Amino acid sequence: MQPSPLLAEDAVVDRSPPPSHDGCRNPDAGSSDGTGALLLVLGYLRLPELLTFQRVSRLFRDAVAGDGLLWRRVTVQRPLNGRLTDDALLRITSRAEGKLESLALMDCWKITDDGLMQVVDRNPSITKVITFPPLG
Numbered sequence: 001m002q003p004s005p006l007l008a009e010d011a012v013v014d015r016s017p018p019p020s021h022d023g024c025r026n027p028d029a030g031s032s033d034g035t036g037a038l039l040l041v042l043g044y045l046r047l048p049e050l051l052t053f054q055r056v057s058r059l060f061r062d063a064v065a066g067d068g069l070l071w072r073r074v075t076v077q078r079p080l081n082g083r084l085t086d087d088a089l090l091r092i093t094s095r096a097e098g099k100l101e102s103l104a105l106m107d108c109w110k111i112t113d114d115g116l117m118q119v120v121d122r123n124p125s126i127t128k129v130i131t132f133p134p135l136g
Contacts, residue, residue: 075103105132
């Protein structure tokens with residue numbers, strides 16, 4: 001299995017509370033292809049599982065890539081933290097389609113202030129940014 005081009009197979013996406021995919025009110029949830037149920041399940045997967053899952057088929061790849069709710073809360077920690085660059089962070093957070101809500105970078109020493117500011121500028125609805133230790 002090839003490593004993810006995003007270098008994010010070890011990052012964690014905070015899923016509590018889970019994204020608001022409401023299968024009961026989603027008209028697609030009962031569709032015969034199971035897309036609604038698939039989206040509901042994806043909300044509980046961690047980032048490494050999502051990146052692996054998207055390699056299974058085109059349907060799964062499109063389901064993961066096309067759902068910005070899965071990418072609204074991102075936490076990056078060991079061991080990805082030492083490999084994550086500004087460009088990789090931008091690729092990961094761009095999946096939120098400008099609606100990233102929170103970002104936690106735990107000991108991500110390759111992330112620069114400029115890289116973090118690009119993420120914040122591209123996501124005007126971001127309300128929480130945690131960096132430990134502080135970037136500088």
